[in-house]
Amino acid sequence: MHTKKWLQTTLAVVMASALLIVGCSNGNSGEKDSASGGKNSEVSKEPVTFDYFAFGTNRDTMASDTTIGKILQEQTGVDWKMEFVVGDASTKSGVMIAGGDYPDVISPVGELAKFLDAGALIPLNDLIEKYGPNIKRVYGDYMNKITxxxxxxxxxxxTANVNGYLSPPDPTSTFWMQRRVLKEFGYPQVKTLDQYFDLIEKYQAKYPSVDGKNTIGFVTFASTAGEFFTITNQPMHLAGYPNEGGVMVDMETHEAKLYQGTEDEKRWLAKLNEMNGKGLFDPESFTANKDQYLAKLTSGRVLGFASYSWQIPDATTNLRTAGNDDLRYVALPIVYEENIKDAYVDPPSFVNNRGLGISVSAKDPERIIKYWDNLLTDENQKLVQWGEEGVTYSKNADSRMVMTEKQLTDRNDNDFKHKYGFAYFDYEWPRYGDNSVYEDGNAHVPFNQPEVAAINYTEGDKALLKAYKLDTFSDLYAEPVERPWYPAWSIEKEPGSPEQLFSQRAGDLQQKFYPRMVLASPGEFEADWNEYMAEYNKLDAKGYEGFMTGKVKNRIDGKW
Incomplete structure (x- = not known):
């Protein structure tokens, strides 16, 4: 079981952090600066509403229309008009930058370098120093990585992990298979890509339609530039590497090598081409929008698909709520060959280019930073992850945080998650990293808590675990290997730099040629691949690899 902790915070560091926090309390922030939270009368509660902007599929809302947002508003006087934009983040950010008028706070995802280059975000240093004791506590060990x-x-x-690192009991890969497929064939071992597709092919041949609707062999989401990585990332996972973005980093030499243009990439595309020729690949993978893609997954018609779990929470939640475990999916650690050790479970990591910033258009940066600091108390971190004791979670005799069946049912319901606020506050805010542990020993993320993970299993989950002789689904996966640089995809490329231009041009080639290669008749694949490689070889791949290798080695040396 993957329940061991990487306790990265030593007693000396904890004591040093405590001294830092105590030292901060002599300032004039007017806020109580302990992990347990608390405010005093010097903090203004004058009502104010700020604009919050993020790229994503969430529903627009006022924070105060959620339970969590209302509680935080009562603490601070601050409300948020939350806007989420679906689509091409690059285009959306370009329009925003061209206009020069920004919301108060922005979660820029992969567009951070662009926003920084435009001068759209303000420095937070002085605000943190004056008003951020909890920010200092949470990010203290990461300051060199966020500067x-x-x-x-x-x-x-x-992703700032606090009080150590707790590995999740149920990690997920990017390859999913419908459970009825495994059930039909007596729960066979499925390790390799060939085994995975062979099983899908056998099932679809036996059941070409279910309830009057055609089954879909395999689908993925590759219709937008912003999420095209869903299809391009798979060669590195199949070759036994974790998600590093465009490169695979050698564990001994620490050299970063692109997998684009390699036999690993060709093998993946050739397999998809083969599946397409057999009618097992859904061509709408390249054209369907996100809502249409999620609707297909929720329909239960799809036998297998590739996506990261964080891309599809609504679909997986809706399928669970529907109650038919046979139509749900299980993630499998699929690789090219039996002897390849999978690397789907993330090692301890810190992502320094995904976060929330304050824009140059912000009306009151001081109030915003105070709100964030208040959010980073243990008390409020429990609120945004667990909710309220006696309402959305309970405590057992050992003071362990647990959930009743009713509380768990609510937590697994999409409408409840939006109404209560979990859907809005559990991620894209200053926060403890997912693998954090509270000072009282409870897991930060509810489903990382062993007691919750155990009761979260449905009867179908238990049957599947029993069939494969597993205690948890994490038992399917190899233990992660620590990578001090991880993840390499968070290494920033300056706008207009050779590295950024290479990434853009190489990605453009993938978007142009992947549909052609996958959907081509089998006899045309090789010619399309050769044309793709002829174009790719015009780019400076070696220069890019040298840049990434240098950055990886810098991170190993502590230079982020």
Whole structure:
């Protein structure tokens, strides 16, 4: 079981952090600066509403229309008009930058370098120093990783692990298979890509339609530039590497090698081409929008698909709520060959280019930073992850946080998650990283808590675990290997730099040629691949690899 902790915070560091926090309390922030939270009368509660902007599929809302948002508003006087934009983040950010008028706070996802280059975000250093004791506590060990080369901090990332590292009991790969497929054939071992597709092919041949609707062999989401990585990332996973973005990093030499243009990429595309020729690949993978893609998964017609779990929470939740475990999916650690060790479970990591920043258009940065600091108390981190004791979670005799069946049912319901606020506050805010542990020993993320994970299993889950002789689904996966640089995809490329231009042009080639290669008649694949490689070889792949290798080695040396 993957329940061991990487306890990265030593007693000395904890004591040093405590001294830092105590030292901060002598300032004039007017806020109580302990992990347990609390405010005093010097903090203004004058009502104010700020604009919050993020790229994603969430529903627009006022924070105060959620239970969590209302509680935080009562603490601070601050409300948020929350806007989420679906689509091409690059285009959306370009329009925003061209207009020069920004919302108060922005979660820029992969567009951070562009926003920084445009001068759209303000430095947070002085605000943190004056009003951020909890920010210092949470990000203290990561300050060198969130400080830009110009000496400024522009965003507060989402992955700062506090009090150690608790590995999740149920990690997920990117390859999913419908459970009825496994059930039909007596729960066989499925390890390789060939085994995976062979099983799908056998099932579809036996059941070409269910309830009058055609089954769909395999689908993925590759219709937008922003999420095209869903299809391009798979060669590295199949080759036994974790999600590093465009490169695979050698564990001994620490050299970063692109997998684009390699036999690993060709093998993946050739397999999809083969599946398409057999009618097992859904061509709408390249054209369907996100809602249409999620609707297909929720329909239960899809036998297999590739996506990261964080891309599809609504679909997986809706399928669970529907109550038919046979139509749900299980993630499998699929690789090319039996002897390849999978690397789907993330090692301890810190992502320094995904976070929330304050824009130059912000009306009152001081109130915003105070709100964030208040959010980073243990008390409020429990609120945004667990909710309220006696309402959305309970405590057992050992003071362990647990959930009743009713509380668990609510937590697994999409409408409830939006109404209560979990859907809005559990991620894209300054926060403890998912693998954090509270000072009282409870897991930060409810489903990382062993007691919750155990009762979260449905009868179908238990049957599947029993069939494969597993205690948890994590038992399917190899233990993660620590990578001090991880993840390499968070290494920033300056706008207009050779590295950024290479990434853009190489990605453009993938978007142009992947549909052609996958949907081509089998006899045309090789010619399409050769044409793709002829174009790719015009790019400076070696220069890019040298840049990434240098950055990886810098991170190993502590230079982020």
């Amino acid at each position: 830009n080369e110009d000496g400024n901090i522009y965003i507060l990332p989402f």
